Structures are given as C-alpha cells and as structure tokens.
Amino acid sequence: MPSSPEGRGGRTSAAGTALEKSMRILEAVAAPGGPHRLAELTAAAAVPKSSTFRILASLVEQGFVRIEAENRYAAGPRLRALAAQVGGAEPPGVERILADLRDATGQTVHLALHSGESITYVQKLENPEQPFRTASRVGMQMPLHTTAIGKSILAHLPTTEADALIAATGLQRRTPRTLTSAEALHAELASIRARGFAVDDEENEPTIRCLGAPILSPSGRPLGGVSITTVTFLVPREELETFAPALLKATAALAPLL
Known part of the structure; x- marks a missing residue:
C-alpha cells in the first residue's frame, strides 16, 4: 500500500514545509537591521532564493510585508497590526x-x-x-x-x-x-x-x-x-x-x- 501523503495532524508534508518556510521568512523580515535585501532574507531563512521571492510576493500582496527603497523588505501593516496585539512598537x-x-x-x-x-x-x-x-x-x-x-x-x-x-x-x-x-x-x-x-x-x-x-x-x-x-x-x-x-x-x- 502506498504511504499516505499526510503527516501529523492530517497535513501534507509539502504544506507543512511551505508554512515553515513562510514563518522563517517572516521572522527574517522582522529581524533587527531592516529593511532587508532578498539575499539577506534567503540566507537568514535558509530558503532557496526563488522560493523566498515567491513567498515574499504573496506576503506583500496580503499586507504582511512591504517593499521599500532599493527592493528591500520590511514588516507590512498586517504584520505590525498583529505585533500591536502583543505589544509591538511603531x-x-x-x-x-x-x-x-x-x-x-x-x-x-x-x-x-x-x-x-x-x-x-x-x-x-x-x-x-x-x-x-x-x-x-x-x-x-x-x-x-x-x-x-x-x-x-x-x-x-x-x-x-x-x-x-x-x-x-x-x-x-x-x-x-x-x-x-x-x-x-x-x-x-x-x-x-x-x-x-x-x-x-x-x-x-x-x-x-x-x-x-x-x-x-x-x-x-x-x-x-x-x-x-x-x-x-x-x-x-x-x-x-x-x-x-x-x-x-x-x-x-x-x-x-x-
């Protein structure tokens, strides 16, 4: 019998990996020293450059990340709104x-x-x-x-x-x-x-x-x-x-x- 594609909790391993990548990229975006270049985020999140770029594009569209001058990435309004609920600073x-x-x-x-x-x-x-x-x-x-x-x-x-x-x-x-x-x-x-x-x-x-x-x-x-x-x-x-x-x-x- 072929093995099930579902992992723990009923999620596919691919979906879990995509979520983990997105979370690591968000953490890298929110790290001190920003806004960050794509290369910096790729290295910090340990995610391939093409995947990092694709995930960032989605996060920008959803308002969690924003693009600033020189194509640097910073926390977007939705990410900061979440931070405010736990005491984030402006x-x-x-x-x-x-x-x-x-x-x-x-x-x-x-x-x-x-x-x-x-x-x-x-x-x-x-x-x-x-x-x-x-x-x-x-x-x-x-x-x-x-x-x-x-x-x-x-x-x-x-x-x-x-x-x-x-x-x-x-x-x-x-x-x-x-x-x-x-x-x-x-x-x-x-x-x-x-x-x-x-x-x-x-x-x-x-x-x-x-x-x-x-x-x-x-x-x-x-x-x-x-x-x-x-x-x-x-x-x-x-x-x-x-x-x-x-x-x-x-x-x-x-x-x-x-």
Whole structure:
C-alpha cells in the first residue's frame, strides 16, 4: 500500500514545509537591521532564493510585508497590526506626528492598521486635560463599517474587495446609528472619497464621534488610518470637521513611515 501523503495532524508534508518556510521568512523580515535585501532574507531563512521571492510576493500582496527603497523588505501593516496585539512598537517618528495632532486639536488620537475584516489600534494618545476617557486600547480590533478609520479604509479599497468585506462582516449593528445596509454604506463611502475624510457619528459607540482619514500607500492602497475622537456633548460635529486639514496633514506625513 502506498504511504499516505499526510503527516501529523492530517497535513501534507509539502504544506507543512511551505508554512515553515513562510514563518522563517517572516521572522527574517522582522529581524533587527531592516529593511532587508532578498539575499539577506534567503540566507537568514535558509530558503532557496526563488522560493523566498515567491513567498515574499504573496506576503506583500496580503499586507504582511512591504517593499521599500532599493527592493528591500520590511514588516507590512498586517504584520505590525498583529505585533500591536502583543505589544509591538511603531517606527520612529510615528508617535511625534500623532502627538502633534493631539496637541493641535486637544483631542484623543488613534492610529489603526487594516487587518483582514477589521482594524487594529496600534497607537492611542490622549489629552491628559480631557475629563473623559474612551474605552479603546492598543491591540483592540474594531469593525470597518462602524468606525471612521474603517470606513475611510473601505472607501479606498477596490470595489470588489470592499464588497467582499461588507458581505463577510454582515454589517452588524452596534448602535441605533450604525449603517447596516450595503446601499447606505456605499453612499457613505462615496461621500468619504469626495471629501477625503470619514465621520463615525455615534455609529460604533453612543456619545462618541470620530473624524478619520486613511493612510495610503504609494499605489493608493489604504494601509490603515488615523482618527480624532471626541465626546458628542463636548464637541459638535461642525467643530470636529474643522480638524480635517490637520488630520489629512498627519496621514500624509505618516504614509512613508508605515
């Protein structure tokens, strides 16, 4: 009788080997001293150059790795979003940009990265003089369709990809103001594209209103976004929207760093 192709756990040995290669390449990408050249990753991961290149291409497409200058590879937004859930740090300069935005507006500022069907908060800077604190925290995952950052990301994804995410998440209602129909959400996304920013008007949490904008890659793909969070009974929507120029300046400055 021919031997079974399955190994332990019911997985094929080929699949197991491919997974192990991918994990070693990710570890090499995340190693200190990056961004790394292809030759460096090939040597560090002990994977043939052709296989390393093919796996990296897939990881780049999925957002776990990004290509920087001189064809060097660095951790992508999805990999850093995972790192944030276990206490990872952001690149130098990111916190300074967010702190400047917080100081200019006097409000809480969040940075989140796109991770599959949700966003993951990777930075939160509060104004210590504000009397109220939000429940959000670094590492928390939030829906796309209910948050200002999430809606700004959906608005800048290819339509087919946005539709797939909308169908997969089911547009769960979180407050009476949540947009739960695809038609209403698509109308909102069109408005977001036109004005450049999104507003979560108590759609994710009662009494919380946020202004959000995407951080776009050079190709125009949303990597994540930044939001300014306010309490509705302290900051009217009209005042919140006056922060849009400062927000868009911050997202533009962050784009080369993510």
